[in-house]
Amino acid sequence: MISLSIIIVSFNTKEVTSRCLISLKKNFKKYPLDYEVIVIDNGSKDSSLEMINKQTQNWRNLKVIDAKKNLGYGKANNLGLKVSKGKYILYLNSDAIVTEINFQDLISFIERDSKIGGLTVKVILQNGLIDPASHRGFPTPWASLTYFLGLEKLFGKVYLLNSLFGKYHLKDRNLKNIHEIDVPTGAFFLAPRKLLNKIGGFDQDYFAYGEDIELAYQIKNFGFKIFYYPLYEVLHLKSISGLKKVNSEIRKKTKFHFYDSMKIFYRKHYENKYPWIFNKLIYLAIDLKAKFSK
Secondary structure, eight states, X not given: OEEEEEEEEESSXXXXXXXXXXXXXXXXXXXXXXXXXXXXXXXXXXXHHHHHHHHHTTOTTEEEEEOSSOOOHHHHHHHHHHHOOEEEEEEEOTTEEOOSOOHHHHHHHHHTOTTEEEEEEEEEOTTSSBOGGGSBOOOOXXXXXXXXXXXXXXXXXXXXXXXHHOTTTTTTSOTTSOEEESBOOTTEEEEEHHHHHHHTSSOTTOSSSSXXXXXXXXXXXXXXXXXXXXXXXXXXXXTTTTTTOSSHHHHHHHHXXXXXXXXXXXXXXXXXXXXXXXXXXXXXXXXXXHHHOO
């Protein structure tokens, strides 16, 4: 068994996937490790598969799986998990750029505590700010309400109030320090293979979006912790393959899956805790948010 398997799902993101792979190859030259990179191509139409196959010719650690169709994010990642050989698994988005990460250091941190079941680094957007999706609490009704009403933004920097109104993005935590979180982003999600096998990988009820929240929930449900480790950074070229796609049809489908994932998570974990009228209001709020979002 090797130390690390990096699993990447590719879908019509040829240019950024190429940047992602090139950055990984350079990173491992600087920080050697026994690793493999597995790219699952979800039926791309932009010659992504040809580009990846070409890179395999000069990179023995790179493997590619042609899914031939869009399996969705979770199912494709599970296909990668099935054929991987790493003791640790890193789920990495195709639009994430790794430049200066010593993965052995991350693995060593996890191995200090047998109850650590997940880890992410500081995920930075192109504007230099942290990706909010990489540092989250679970989307409970209260956390979601305070976030969408703008109370998190209003009180996010106010001591004590930020712990009450900033639960969605854990606004009471210091982003410079290592600490426990609930949910990292699937753009950079490191976890022990043994635990992922026990959980069963990503929940395939989600087609796109929400899988990382569900996986984090299951990790916590098994009694493990997830850590934010800001000693390293990764650049996330967000939305290139998502909601801001130029193609209107892809954007429409992506938007549907984005909001549908909210309903799926709520139905799985919160619906049975509240009266039916409250649940009706939650689903209505999600539908309205989807309808009026850009």
